Amino acid sequence: QKEVEQNSGPLSVPEGAIASLNCTYSDRGSQSFFWYRQYSGKSPELIMSIYSNGDKEDGRFTAQLNKASQYVSLLIRDSQPSDSATYLCAVNPLRGNTPLVFGKGTRLSVIA
């Protein structure tokens, strides 16, 4: 059973702080990793993808991958109230076009 685990939260951070969201996955052979943001009542929106160990930065977002520890994280710098949402970690256990395995998501609340 391929699993992706996330702390459900809520994670509350003050405006301007760094929010750190974490995810672990069970399938050591997993190939690609994604973070989606989902606002209440909306569908998931892709934020970042990461494929190799290390950090990947895109604006205020940094994804970090450690395949040895089966761990992927998302850092949000200078958090804004508009970042308040549920963040879904998703893992592709195979290569190419195959279904993703999703975590249940971490709810982030950025307090102004």
Add this chain to the structure above:
Amino acid sequence: GAGVSQSPSNKVTEKGKDVELRCDPISGHTALYWYRQSLGQGLEFLIYFQGNSAPDKSGLPSDRFSAERTGGSVSTLTIQRTQQEDSAVYLCASSSIDTQYFGPGTRLTVL
């Protein structure tokens, strides 16, 4: 370009009726996925298509659920004899390599 579209956006039906949900993927995307999200829950995989073929139907909850894809484009998810536990948001996604982009979803309510 245009994203994934789904119709209807909302569907209210009576228990026992059949419903059809439609997904129009991003042009050129070969893979299409159906997921379901119940209130406050995570995403549940239902079925995916590579072209018009469905390599993995393992997530379909029962034989009341079926899906097809024609012309490598539009897909229809059909739920027969709907039950109240079928109430959820049904999400469609498409991908060309491995990055999936979601449509806005269809909110299904079974009374």
